[in-house]
Amino acid sequence: MEEQLDNERVEKIAFVLKTVAHPMRVGIIDLLNRNEKMSVNDITVYLGLEQSLTSHHLANLKMKGVLGSKRNGKNIFYFLKMKEVPQIIKILEDVKVNVF
Numbered sequence: 001m002e003e004q005l006d007n008e009r010v011e012k013i014a015f016v017l018k019t020v021a022h023p024m025r026v027g028i029i030d031l032l033n034r035n036e037k038m039s040v041n042d043i044t045v046y047l048g049l050e051q052s053l054t055s056h057h058l059a060n061l062k063m064k065g066v067l068g069s070k071r072n073g074k075n076i077f078y079f080l081k082m083k084e085v086p087q088i089i090k091i092l093e094d095v096k097v098n099v100f
Contacts, residue, residue, distance in 0.1 A: 033086040
């Protein structure tokens with residue numbers, strides 16, 4: 001019989017899923033998974049988003065520990081800090097749940 005998840009583990013799982021549960025955030029995570037680090041401007045251009053919206057999502061992902069950042073001169077470069085998140089997204093992608 002499988003072990004039941006305890007409350008703390010359930011909360012952590014829900015926290016990660018809620019944090020990445022937005023198409024733009026999934027796109028950002030995928031992009032940073034394929035690139036060691038990227039600037040806000042590079043992410044904005046690559047994903048075709050407005051810079052203010054990109055910055056909002058990056059700040060949220062950083063605040064919740066999914067991303068990290070380093071300043072280099074005037075630029076801030078973001079990188080994937082929580083390395084397991086792309087694996088979680090891949091698992092969900094592979095499930096191919098018919099939602100609609």
